Amino acid sequence: MANTQHLDIFQQGGKIWNRWRETAGELEPDLSGANLKNADLRNFDLRGVNLMEANLRDAKFHWATLHQAHLRKADLKGAVFVETDLSEANLCWTDLREASFRQVNLRNADLSWANLKEASLRETNLQQANLRNTDFRCAILRETDLNHADLREAYLSSAEFIDVNLEGADLREADLRGAHLLKANLKHANLSESHIYGISAWELMMDETTNQRDLVLTDWDEPTVTIDGFNVAQFMYLFLHTPQIPSIFETITSQIVLIVGRFGAERKPVLDALRGALRERNYLPVLLDIKKPEGQKFSTLLTVLGHISRCILADFTQPQTMLDAVECLAAITSAPLLPMFDAEALQEPPLLPRLRARYSHILPTFTYATPGDLSAIFEQHTSLPIHKRFQSGLSLSGD
Numbered sequence: 001m002a003n004t005q006h007l008d009i010f011q012q013g014g015k016i017w018n019r020w021r022e023t024a025g026e027l028e029p030d031l032s033g034a035n036l037k038n039a040d041l042r043n044f045d046l047r048g049v050n051l052m053e054a055n056l057r058d059a060k061f062h063w064a065t066l067h068q069a070h071l072r073k074a075d076l077k078g079a080v081f082v083e084t085d086l087s088e089a090n091l092c093w094t095d096l097r098e099a100s101f102r103q104v105n106l107r108n109a110d111l112s113w114a115n116l117k118e119a120s121l122r123e124t125n126l127q128q129a130n131l132r133n134t135d136f137r138c139a140i141l142r143e144t145d146l147n148h149a150d151l152r153e154a155y156l157s158s159a160e161f162i163d164v165n166l167e168g169a170d171l172r173e174a175d176l177r178g179a180h181l182l183k184a185n186l187k188h189a190n191l192s193e194s195h196i197y198g199i200s201a202w203e204l205m206m207d208e209t210t211n212q213r214d215l216v217l218t219d220w221d222e223p224t225v226t227i228d229g230f231n232v233a234q235f236m237y238l239f240l241h242t243p244q245i246p247s248i249f250e251t252i253t254s255q256i257v258l259i260v261g262r263f264g265a266e267r268k269p270v271l272d273a274l275r276g277a278l279r280e281r282n283y284l285p286v287l288l289d290i291k292k293p294e295g296q297k298f299s300t301l302l303t304v305l306g307h308i309s310r311c312i313l314a315d316f317t318q319p320q321t322m323l324d325a326v327e328c329l330a331a332i333t334s335a336p337l338l339p340m341f342d343a344e345a346l347q348e349p350p351l352l353p354r355l356r357a358r359y360s361h362i363l364p365t366f367t368y369a370t371p372g373d374l375s376a377i378f379e380q381h382t383s384l385p386i387h388k389r390f391q392s393g394l395s396l397s398g399d
Helices: 004-010 014-023 230-241 245-254 265-280 296-308 323-332 351-358 371-382 384-389
Strands: 080-082 100-102 120-122 140-142 160-162 180-182 200-202 256-261 284-289 311-315 337-342 366-368
Touching (some): 004 014, 256 265, 265 371, 284 296, 323 351, 366 371
Parallel strands (some): 080 100, 256 284, 311 337
8 A cells, every 4th residue: 555645745746755765865756656647747756666556547647757566467558658767676567558658668568468569660769678478469560679688478469560579588488479570670689489370570670590490381371381491480370371372482483474675655545555465375474564663682682582483574675774674584594585675766775785695595586666565575585586596485475
């Protein structure tokens, strides 16, 4: 129970309370079990205060100091923390559902078994925090630092981790089912035996220091299937839950035709004609619209698309955007590559004859005057010439 004298001083406001704290020396105020619902605690000095089992629902903690405060089993549902110092605070078993944290310091805090369901944490410092068995279901964490945090057996299902730092975090046996991870740093993190069924992961930072052993890729009500490697696990999940996988692979290996070029609004008729002609022949057109061909991401994308394409149609009508890309494609794949450009262009770029002399899979250039001329590609250049040049080559005519 709260000390009545301490509670009386507390209820007189932040200025009086803070002055009293300055004169109280090492005394640790006792506000345990107090009903402080909707309290405005902005700028309060609550260092080391006993707030165990207190009712702090919807309280405002802007710029408050709660370093080493005791908040075990406190009700903090809907509380708002802005630039609050909660470092080394005891928050285990607290109810923090729907709470909001912005630029809050929770370094070395103990939030084990706390309930942060649907909470929002932005730019929050959770370095080395104890988050074991903590409930983060449906929570949103943005630009939050979880460096070396203990998240063992934490409930993270359907949570969003966007631009978060999980470097060195311990996520063993954590429940990540249905979680969304975007640009999360997982270097040196331990994900072993975590549950990743239904996870959505994009642009993760992982390397050989990330422990990805024994990942559980099935749901609770399914037979347990574990595998090493995050990317492999997601791929295996597709095999287990997508009956259409065999036909998808057949499409990838036999039907994709890559269209490379710069196709602004004025050139959409050309693009539509190419796509239409390919679809009529049961091929799958994939467009790589080159706007700014540079950087590692572009090179990686080009490599992947080049390797899965059965044939490449490269439109040189705007050659300045195409030269590096086509030179790269010619080097990384043996797929037939057909240069093409509008007949109004004066001549093909000088690079093309040089590449054609070096790579036998670069075909003679095709020119067209109107989008309607593009169907002739498949009779004049793609069907017979490729069949002659490559014994196992592509026939886009559908024969």
